[in-house]
Amino acid sequence: MMKWIQEEPLDSLTSSVRQQAMETLTRLSHSQPVLGLHERSELVNTCVKSVFSLPTVQAMQEKDQAKADALQILYCQTLNALQTLLNALFVEDPTPAGLKSILEPLGPWMNSGKAHERARAVKISVSVLNHALLTPPFLMSSGFPALGLLLGRLIIRIGDPDEEIGREALDGITILYTILELQKRARDKEETNKKELYESNKRFLGPYNPVSPCQNILRVIAEFGDFLGPQQVKDLLLAALEGLKGGSEARGKDSGEMMQLASEVTLSSVLEWYRHRALEVIPEIMHGIYVCLSHIQEPRAREVALLPVSLLASSFMTEVVVALLMCPLPLDSNGAEMWRQLILRKPSCDVRDLLDLLLTSLKEKPVTKKGRASIVPLAAASGLCELLSVNSCMGRVRRIYPQLLLALLIQVHYHIGLSLPGRVASRKDAKKDAQTPGFVPVRWVVKVVKTLLLKMGCSYEANFLEDQGGWELMGQAENHHRGVSLLARAMVHYSCQELCRILYLLIPLLERGDEKHKITATAFFVELLRMEQVRRIPEEYSLGRMAEGLSHRDPIMKVLSIRGLVILAQRTEKAAKVQALLPSMVKGLKSVDGLLVVEAVHNLKTIFKGQDRKLMDNSVYVDILQILLPHFSDSREDVRSSSINLYGKVVQKLRSPRTPAVEEQLISTLVPLLLTMQEGNAKVSQKCVKTLFRCSCFMAWELPKKAYSQKPWDNQQQTVAKICKYLVDTHRDSAFTFLSQSLEYAKSPRASLRKSSVMFIGSLVPCMDSSMTEDRMNEVKAALENLRHDPEASVCICAAQAQDNILASCWRSSWPLPHGDAWVCDPATTHRWSPSCENLPTSHQRRSWIMQVLGSWKMSLKQ
Numbered sequence: 001m002m003k004w005i006q007e008e009p010l011d012s013l014t015s016s017v018r019q020q021a022m023e024t025l026t027r028l029s030h031s032q033p034v035l036g037l038h039e040r041s042e043l044v045n046t047c048v049k050s051v052f053s054l055p056t057v058q059a060m061q062e063k064d065q066a067k068a069d070a071l072q073i074l075y076c077q078t079l080n081a082l083q084t085l086l087n088a089l090f091v092e093d094p095t096p097a098g099l100k101s102i103l104e105p106l107g108p109w110m111n112s113g114k115a116h117e118r119a120r121a122v123k124i125s126v127s128v129l130n131h132a133l134l135t136p137p138f139l140m141s142s143g144f145p146a147l148g149l150l151l152g153r154l155i156i157r158i159g160d161p162d163e164e165i166g167r168e169a170l171d172g173i174t175i176l177y178t179i180l181e182l183q184k185r186a187r188d189k190e191e192t193n194k195k196e197l198y199e200s201n202k203r204f205l206g207p208y209n210p211v212s213p214c215q216n217i218l219r220v221i222a223e224f225g226d227f228l229g230p231q232q233v234k235d236l237l238l239a240a241l242e243g244l245k246g247g248s249e250a251r252g253k254d255s256g257e258m259m260q261l262a263s264e265v266t267l268s269s270v271l272e273w274y275r276h277r278a279l280e281v282i283p284e285i286m287h288g289i290y291v292c293l294s295h296i297q298e299p300r301a302r303e304v305a306l307l308p309v310s311l312l313a314s315s316f317m318t319e320v321v322v323a324l325l326m327c328p329l330p331l332d333s334n335g336a337e338m339w340r341q342l343i344l345r346k347p348s349c350d351v352r353d354l355l356d357l358l359l360t361s362l363k364e365k366p367v368t369k370k371g372r373a374s375i376v377p378l379a380a381a382s383g384l385c386e387l388l389s390v391n392s393c394m395g396r397v398r399r400i401y402p403q404l405l406l407a408l409l410i411q412v413h414y415h416i417g418l419s420l421p422g423r424v425a426s427r428k429d430a431k432k433d434a435q436t437p438g439f440v441p442v443r444w445v446v447k448v449v450k451t452l453l454l455k456m457g458c459s460y461e462a463n464f465l466e467d468q469g470g471w472e473l474m475g476q477a478e479n480h481h482r483g484v485s486l487l488a489r490a491m492v493h494y495s496c497q498e499l500c501r502i503l504y505l506l507i508p509l510l511e512r513g514d515e516k517h518k519i520t521a522t523a524f525f526v527e528l529l530r531m532e533q534v535r536r537i538p539e540e541y542s543l544g545r546m547a548e549g550l551s552h553r554d555p556i557m558k559v560l561s562i563r564g565l566v567i568l569a570q571r572t573e574k575a576a577k578v579q580a581l582l583p584s585m586v587k588g589l590k591s592v593d594g595l596l597v598v599e600a601v602h603n604l605k606t607i608f609k610g611q612d613r614k615l616m617d618n619s620v621y622v623d624i625l626q627i628l629l630p631h632f633s634d635s636r637e638d639v640r641s642s643s644i645n646l647y648g649k650v651v652q653k654l655r656s657p658r659t660p661a662v663e664e665q666l667i668s669t670l671v672p673l674l675l676t677m678q679e680g681n682a683k684v685s686q687k688c689v690k691t692l693f694r695c696s697c698f699m700a701w702e703l704p705k706k707a708y709s710q711k712p713w714d715n716q717q718q719t720v721a722k723i724c725k726y727l728v729d730t731h732r733d734s735a736f737t738f739l740s741q742s743l744e745y746a747k748s749p750r751a752s753l754r755k756s757s758v759m760f761i762g763s764l765v766p767c768m769d770s771s772m773t774e775d776r777m778n779e780v781k782a783a784l785e786n787l788r789h790d791p792e793a794s795v796c797i798c799a800a801q802a803q804d805n806i807l808a809s810c811w812r813s814s815w816p817l818p819h820g821d822a823w824v825c826d827p828a829t830t831h832r833w834s835p836s837c838e839n840l841p842t843s844h845q846r847r848s849w850i851m852q853v854l855g856s857w858k859m860s861l862k863q
Helices: 002-007 017-028 037-052 057-063 065-092 096-110 115-134 147-158 163-187 194-204 213-227 230-242 247-251 253-293 299-305 307-313 317-324 333-344 351-362 376-387 391-399 401-415 427-435 441-455 459-468 470-474 480-493 499-509 515-528 532-536 543-549 555-568 572-580 582-587 594-608 619-633 637-653 660-667 670-676 682-699 717-730 732-745 751-767 774-787 793-813 848-862
Strands: none
Touching (some): 017 037, 037 065, 037 096, 057 065, 065 096, 096 147, 115 147, 115 163, 115 194, 147 213, 147 230, 163 194, 163 213, 213 253, 230 253, 253 299, 253 307, 253 333, 307 333, 317 333, 317 351, 317 376, 333 351, 351 391, 351 401, 391 441, 401 441, 401 480, 401 499, 401 515, 441 459, 459 470, 459 480, 470 480, 480 499, 480 515, 480 555, 499 515, 499 532, 515 555, 543 572, 555 572, 572 582, 582 619, 594 619, 594 637, 619 637, 619 660, 660 682, 670 682, 670 717, 670 732, 732 751, 732 774, 751 774, 751 793, 774 793
16 A cells, blocks of 8 residues: 555646555554554554645646646545544554644744645644544553653744644644643543533633734643653754754745744743753753754854754753763764853853853863763863854953963863764755864864964964974974973963963972873973062972973983973072082983983083083083983984983083093994994084084094094995904904994994994904903804895995905904804805805905895895
């Protein structure tokens, strides 16, 4: 039957198939088993769509005038067949749930932009309600779950521009009221005549007023109060919002305005009289408004739809704000408008209380103790961003500006690396979202920080961070403290008016929260130590806190504490105390990331300036040099360059006489500088040359001139040999240190360093003559054998050359080589690199080793 009905055309009524099918379904409804709720709903949808979608009778008659009378009769019979079928389906299940399953599919048609479709929907709904009134077994003991939705749809139709629809809707409300009265009297065991009660209620609710239908609406809402609980109030409000969909264009200007007026009267009167009943369903109401706004484009209709937000917030602001915090993120235009509604429309809520609520939410962590993600802080930041767009609340924002700024900065730190738990975009913004990159929470919080600064008149500070890349730094895990420091530094530089308030607020914050909280607060506080007002702070909160930070387990806290102490050292009364802490500062930098070390040492340079601040000995300088040296081989170019440059500047601070510790430290710098100079990076190489020259000046070295050359060592083996010979001759006790360092550099991930270290080893080992031990020679041999299979061809060739150079030196010097090894002293018998080579001296096989190395390199690549 349903298939036949679905196959009928929706733009014409040419046969009685629909009518016959529905009549057949009516007869089948008396059989067993009865249909389930899902099947009944599907059947109602199919039949309703087939009949309600038909054009008006007049339009169909004009199309086929010869059959005008027959069409009129057929239409009435079809409509009656649908009505009879729905009544029969209700008899199958005469319960509130059964009634809901029949009436619910009619709801969308009651809000149609076409008057004839609305008229059909209202007429059929009223017919089903009337049948329910007259059906003796209709059970209302469990309540009526669809009451609010049905009442709201009928109330909106009272204001329909078509008077017949309005009159029919009021009649339906009267029937519904009578059913509810009967239910109430049945509980009290009162016998009542249904017809008399209906007529009485019809007089009681008043006649339909076509001139001012809103009077009818107000009377109905007032009288239904006894039957409206929280869920019914919610459904009634959402039904009123449904009447705003489609806009004036779909219904016509006059019709749209009348519907907006009916919805506005309904929403305002329900919330005026029954607002307290909506308290427990506020989240559902807010969600309903958010969803509904996606289908409303007309400005006036959107204003009406947003009315419940301000009305509810005026009495239940906390509950409304909590509900708005659950809006999908990132906020689309609908969510943003709901936030602004809180203060833009009357009655508006107290802005001060609203901001305090948001500040409380901003102090929450985005990840709970159980590891669950929470969108509350991010949602609060988004809501704050929308409120900042309303100029009227700027005075209230300034009252808690320091708290908001610090809370947002801490939230930036918390949101680094976090992603949104989930989001649902509205249809209106779906296309926009599809064309924009993924939403990154930390970037959004940074944007809110920037917006807050601009709104508070800190445009110079915001632009400074923009120019310095501070906003990007702030959103990076390893650079967050640098971004925060830049902001604080800019605020101090431009004399921000709120700095004193921020300073006094920060003092207790330094001891609160987790590591991220403390790092952000300390990074800001440290820069404020430049302020004159710091003199008023007890020393335990400035110098004392910074001294404690030197022993903190987090390296970033150590570096921030060093910076704080350096800033304090600029004050005469604090200089001596800070200088006494220098050994502790340097000691704390051991095993710290290279970038942080460079940052800390750069700050420490300030203390070294001036004769009056020179140290009594070189021990602290030596400690700094020891800390900087390992970072010469850091994978990051900026770390290598900065650490080498700082090393040279610290060397300049060294004073005579040279102690053994200083000499040992600078000698251990030779190989790293020489090899790093060959990595092929012009910037780093220049720093190496300068630092090497400073070391040479202090130590009175007479290095070969070409040792300072940045030119590659390719085809300059004699230069390398000359450098190695000088090193071994001058610092024979450190020869094995040079060898160990070069072997370590041979493991570098950078091919240029592996290549230069291999060439250095090939020239260094022959210079060490009899001091070489068997274990050391085995270590060298193993390293060179491994490097002959390096992915980089030039490294393979250099490794073979180094082997050749070392072997030739062994042959000439008759060194005691490892027993049973291929490296023996008799070149006439076993002097070869592989069993496949002929037994000839190396001098007679000048190209054999090259071909062999290239062959083994190709094989390693194939593998």
